[in-house]
Amino acid sequence: MATIERYRGGVRINHWAVVLLFLCAGLTGLAIFHPSMFFLSALFGGGQWTRVLHPYFGLLMVLGFVILFLQVWRDNFWTREDTEWTRRAPTLLRGDEDDMPPVGKYNAGQKGVFWIFAICLVLLFVTGFFFWRPWFADAVPIGVRRVAVLIHAIAAFVLILTVIVHVYAAIWIKGSVHAMTRGTVSATWARRHHLLWYRKIAGEK
Amino acid sequence: MSSLQSLDIAARSATTRPTPQIRNMPEVAKLIDVTSCIGCKACQVACMEWNDVRDKVGDTNGTYDNPRDLTPDSWTVMRYSEVEVPTTSEGMRLEWLIRKDGCMHCADPGCLKACPAPGAIVKYTNGIVDFISENCIGCGYCVTGCPFDIPRISKKDDRAYKCSLCSDRVSVGLEPACVKTCPTGAIRFGTKVDMHKFAAERVVDLKERGYDNAGVYDPAGVGGTHVMYVLQHADAPHLYHGLPDNPHISPLVSLWKGATKPLAVAAMIGAAVAGFFHYIKVGPIETEDDEPIKPRDRTDTPPDTL
DSSP states (O other): OOEEEOSOHHHHHHHHHHHHHHHHHHHHHHHHHOGGGGGGGGGGTSHHHHHHHHHHHHHHHHHHHHHHHHHHGGGGOOOHHHHHHHHHHHHHHTTOOTTSOOOOSSOHHHHHHHHHHHHHHHHHHHHHHHTOTTTTGGGSOHHHHHHHHHHHHHHHHHHHHHHHHHHHHHHHBTTHHHHHHTSEEEHHHHHHHOHHHHHHHHHHO | OOSSGGGOEEEETTOOSOOOOOSOOOOEEEEEEGGGOOOOOHHHHHHHHHHTOOOOOOOOOSSSOSSSSOBTTBOOEEEEEEEEEEETTTEEEEEEEEEEESOOOBSSOHHHHHOOSTTSEEEETTSOEEEOGGGOOOOOHHHHHOTTOOOEEOTTTSOEEOOOTTHHHHHTTOOOHHHHHOTTSOEEEEEHHHHHHHHHHHHHHHHHTTOTTOEEEOOGGGTOBSEEEEETTTTOGGGTTTOOSSOOOOHHHHHHHSTHHHHHHHHHHHHHHHHHHHHHHTOOBOOOTTOOOOGGGOOSSOGGGO
8 A cells, every 4th residue: 555755754853852842841831830730840850940941841842843833834824725624624523524625734723733833832932031030030020020921821721722632633533643653644544634735745756 | 737836827839728727826917117217227137147148248329228129138128218208387308218128928928829839938827928948949930929029039049038027936936036126116026916006006196296197008909918017108108119009919910820720720631531532422533545535535646656
């Protein structure tokens, strides 16, 4: 059976580097986010280490995502078909893909996830500097820091929710995880889920 | 419960269930009578002596404020303000207002609300708000939460420090060091009820002396404080080196640390659970490698040419 390359090695490594850094930044962040998850700080050597490490994890995650962004952003422009796809998404959620409009390399859901990631990471990156102790916080007025911590928490919340959607979609649509771990999908998979992309690839060959 | 009744904890940072609450302790308060303060700074010296902190010798900004600001090693600082105030008989009059600045020990402490580290900030049942430094993670959120800009974080150990109201002395029945040393009796200590009684007498005296707006600073916006001031101009606290007229925890901090956080946690868990049940109900979308091509999936290029 023919296989098609969906993600080359560089993209895969980049993606999983961002995943690992997201886990580190996310777990250290959640430890500080709510008392019910403070125990997560034990994974990183206690509260002080959690506070020290979190910004560096976050910074590296953003850097990794910037590279990933440059690798895939062209395939994530929003089109009129994406709006139509979004309108019909409820039938897909009921498990019926047959009525969905054909999509390119990414469907509207994937594009939405991509842009939400990008926006949240920009917000997290910028606001994080405003209360990064001991390097920057002292130079920032307390009123600005209050706004920054609030936006930082909201952006982190939206990011984590979106990651949950992203991970679930990958588990739900069989073959997706293989695409990101081994790089390839079957021709059937490509035709089924990303017909326009399949046509483009098949046409080029 | 703590072994020392005087150190029973009423509220604890980053803790969602109540602490042991059954014992009743009277609330204490420190009363700073700004009108009897001579600005001698004995309280600053007593503070550093008792607490064994020594600030570096700094520089001056041309006023008597020394050090210039609160620091991790200077938990109290005398603030000197030269202001012109209107009077009924003399027109504008120059006054030198001297306020001992430091933690106000709020009944509703913004620092404690903002703190993410369990037990790094506690409020004792007697009202004292104390930083338990070994639990501090150095994030600086207490600075964000405080309506009075009091906590300072040490560069030496990345932990927040501020006036403890000498909780160690108070726990064994002594008054705070600054109270003990004050030569004019401008700083007093006792139960909050007694301090209010004493303050009321001072206010009567001041009004007789022509300070019609004399009053007690025990701001309701933070639930009252356990450090209170007697002010000649209680109608204008900002005259006293920017003492907030109506301090309160910023609504941004309340939003950040209020109901939104548990709701956000519930939403994140809910999303994962919803995904799980979606999988159970709808199941995965699978593609068999040998399944026939559906009409909509036909392409002009057969897959065999790949």
